Amino acid sequence: QSVLTQPPSASGTPGQRVTISCSGSTSNIGSNPVNWYQQLPATAPKLLIFSTTQRPSGVPARFSGSRSGTSASLAISGLQSEDEADYYCAAWDASLNVYVFGTGTKVTVL
Amino acid sequence: EVQLVQSGAEVKKPGESLKISCKASGYSFTNYWVGWVRQVPGKGLEWMGSVYPRDSDTRYSPSFQGQVTFSADKSINTVYLQWSSLKASDTATYFCARDFYDGRLLPALPAHWGQGTLVTVSS
Structure with a gap:
């Protein structure tokens, strides 16, 4: 049972903006950087956002991250068909001393 | 280019032992933690812990402490995940991942x- 809670699903039409939330606590999101991963079907996860707002090289600028208190969000602007995937938030939890992943959100492009 | 290449899929019986591998290339192997992440079929990601190849220091998630063993061989840039006695509940895909x-x-x-390495444990 994850300590980071995400909605199970989100959807949008091509070109729309989709936002995924991630709710945590003071020991994880509230005090440590948040990272986001994209997992396409039957592939390994890919780091999409690190340190809450930073994009690794090669990740399109339409992916962006933010944080407010003990919650974080991933926004996908200009949704594309290839964005259909599972998305996970993650952060270090200082109380549990573990790296915790969110419950995951499946994004569907309608 | 950083690359991590894992060993192939395994099918084992409950009680058997297993060691899977993750061979690294394209970076200084001893300077980065390499972790393991479990994904049960149809479920989410769970961080199991990681190993620091320079001195084989390990950190385990409490959920996996005592259930698995991490190790590293600096001579061949490879880290390992090992079970001494598999259970059906160990059926999952296991990913290795280098820290940023x-x-x-x-x-x-x-x-x-x-x-990823798919491990299937079934009698």
């Missing part, structure tokens, strides 16, 4: 991932 930052003091941040 080098050094031993920072919290985990899995960044570069292997392709």
Whole structure:
């Protein structure tokens, strides 16, 4: 049972903006950087956002991250068909001393 | 280019032992934590812990402490995940992943991932 809670699903039409939330606590999101991963079907996860707002090289600028208190969000602007995937938030939890992943959100492009 | 190549799929019986591998290339192997992440079929990601190849220091998630063993062989740039007695509940895909930052003091941040190894445990 994850300590980071995400909605199970989100959807949008091509070109729309989709936002995924991630709710945590003071020991994880509230005090440590948040990272986001994209997992396409039957592939390994890919780091999409690190340190809450930073994009690794090669990740399109339409992916962006933010944080407010003990919650974080991933926004996908200009949704594309290839964005259909599972998305996970993650952060270090200082109380549990573990790296915790969110419950995951499946994004569907309608 | 950072690459992590994992060993192939395994089918085992309950009670058997298993060691899977993750061979790294394209970076200084001893300077980065390499972690393991479990994904049960149809479920989410769970961080199991990681190993620091420079001195084989390990950190385990409490959920996996005592259930698995991590190790590293600096001579062949390879890390391992090992079970002494598998259970059916160990059926999952296991990913290795190198941390984003080098050094031993920072919290985990899995960044570069292997392709995954599917382990099936069934009688």
